[in-house]
Amino acid sequence: MIMKIKTHELIAFSCFKEKPVMRFARFISAFVLIGFIATPLLPRVAHAELSITVDKGNFQPMPIAIADFVGSDPETAAQMSEIIRNNLKRSGIFQPIDKAAFIEKNVNFDAAPNFASWKAINAQALVTGRVTKDASGKLKTEFRLWDILAGQQLTGQQFVTDAALTRRVSHIISDLVYSRITGEKGFFDTRVVFVDETGTKDKRVKRLAIMDQDGANARYLTDGSELVVTPRFSPTSQEVAYMAFGDGDPKVYIMNTETRQREVVGDFPGMTFAPRFSPDGQKVVMSLAKGSASNIYVMDLRSRATTRLTDTNAIDTSPSYSPDGSQIVFESDRGGTQQIYIMSATGGGAKRISFGEGARYSTPVWSPKGDYIAFTRQKGGQFAIGIMKPDGSGERILTEGFHNEGPTWAPNGRYLMFFRDQSGAAGSRVYMVDTTGRVENNVPTQNYSSDPAWSPLLK
């Protein structure tokens, strides 16, 4: 009987209340399941480790020791050590230690240094090297970079070159040290084309010149018979585009800095100015003045075909490509004052990105890394060099004063050169600043200098 009742109940249960029952059963089972699942997820106090977040630091250039290179040619070796020392110091990221403080005076290049003795003078890294000349006159340069704190070699290489390339090898070694420590590409093995200025302020002679990025090894590219301005390096070759005032209208020229051969870019009626190469080096974008208006044109260097990119009655100038070549940043007074705009590389609508109150922006240059746009800003009678993100945010002024102008990017996008005038009769000088604005160095030139254009890394 009992069994019957039970079966009856079960049947009744299943027949009449199956759905609500199942619903509840699901609910309960889900609840229990959640309990099972959730319990292991309950917060547990991790007592195995003490977690610390360090979100502040105290930037200090890294103390680095550059031991004098050893070898059969002590003079060359010492010169190379000095070039490397100077390069690393100018980067602002390293603080070379005075040689006089070295405890281990003679470093054996083929053995690990005495880390303790370098640690004692607070060196965090050590560069050692050896320079030898073989029978054919070739220069063999070897170097090692040591991590003193970790007690291990970080990198080491050797180069066999012509004896005349001492400076370049030194720059290459500097780049290797720099990039190994910072994780960024180097920029020491580069050159800068600039306008060398001599004569009085009223009668300046402007010649195109080229030098190593450290100001050494300068030589002229033009003879000073015509006025030259705004040289711009090709990002892919050793060619420079610039504007020269010859007999007729000022024209844009391209010159090979190795061969010094030059040619006019396009044949336009009217003045062309503010040229700049595309990232692939195949095109030149520039301004063409017609009447009171200036518009932006691009010319394909192979086909010589030109395309008009803007069509305004305003002055659109200083175009600069984004590193991917898809966009162009330029300055325009179409809104009433000089401001920075971005448009597609094929032209079309432009979007203003500079909005500083009471400020005029000019000479925008897109960083080779793409993360910033450098510019000159005029505000309150002061000229500043600054950077902003391509969307116009994060504006950061790197230097400001009587007159600063014409930023140009190092190929690694972490440094800028520009030229600065002090008030008075003195001419301008070229300076280098990093994107934090913390590191600033004069680039030593024999005469006054302006309009620097930084080359890509040499090949």
Place this chain on the structure above:
Amino acid sequence: MKINWSEPGVPLSAVIHAALLLATLIAFTTAPNFEEQPESIAVDMITTDELTALTKGDKTAKTVKPDAKIKVDKLSDQPAPKPDSGEAKKDIPTPAAKPPEPQQDQKPEPPKPEAPTPPPQPVKPEVKPQPVPEEPKPEGLKQAPPPKPEPPKPQPPKFEADQLAKLLDQQKKAQPPKPAEAAKKTEPNFDPNALEKLLQSKETPQKMASTGTELSKTSTAGSATGTASKLTLSQRDQLSGLLRDQITKCWSPPAWVTGADNLRPIIRIGLREDGSLDGLPVAVDSSSDPSMKAMEESAIRAIRQCAPFNIPPQFKSYYADWKSLAVTFDMKAML
């Protein structure tokens, strides 16, 4: 019992309740995880309000406590080998109070008159001749005021404070059952003067236990999980703050790194008890990306540069809690 299936509310609710109970039981079985946090919270609460009151209480008690404390502590020690913990002491006395049965037996003999009149003293020694050493001590305690008149009794009074306690301890240690007897003996002494002292003495442990500091200590020491000597939250904050400050001074952040605001390397360090590095600092999820690598290396340089770390002495006993560190380096706030 018949179930009306047209109205399944009762059985269903019963089922649901059962399930809820089951679920909660399951949840509570793993609940001990929470224990560690409550401890630290308790510490924080005390620092604010109770500390002041506690200090006050201690001051007043100190004047009276000295004598009573010693006796009580030692009495309590007998039953439980843990003399330090206030709670333990309390627990012990309570069990002692339970043996009222034996007390009753004794009480009839020297009920309340014992205290006022010395005669009960002789009675006790007679009853407890076997544990000779014990007897003199309890006598001394109870008879302390009256003993003077009789020459033989003066000896026990001297024993009162320290000697008595020591003897009691020794005896109790030797003979576990004795504690009950000792308790019995003490109780009869409740009479006049001793009562006050005993009351005071009892109060003191209570106060101690109720103090924040004592509480936290006992709770950590007594936790069933056995994770004694753990850093409290505030201590943890303090120590991590100290270490963070040290590393901050050594860290030269790589401001040039691309996308530094998204790079947050974590460096794992082992520390020895003297604060020096135990093994090499290791980057968690070490990356081959040059920017991340530069960040990691700058972080490792900072740690190497800073070592050995200065660990204040008060944290030495918590070595297990800081012997391994996970240090996150974040430049976002600096950009």
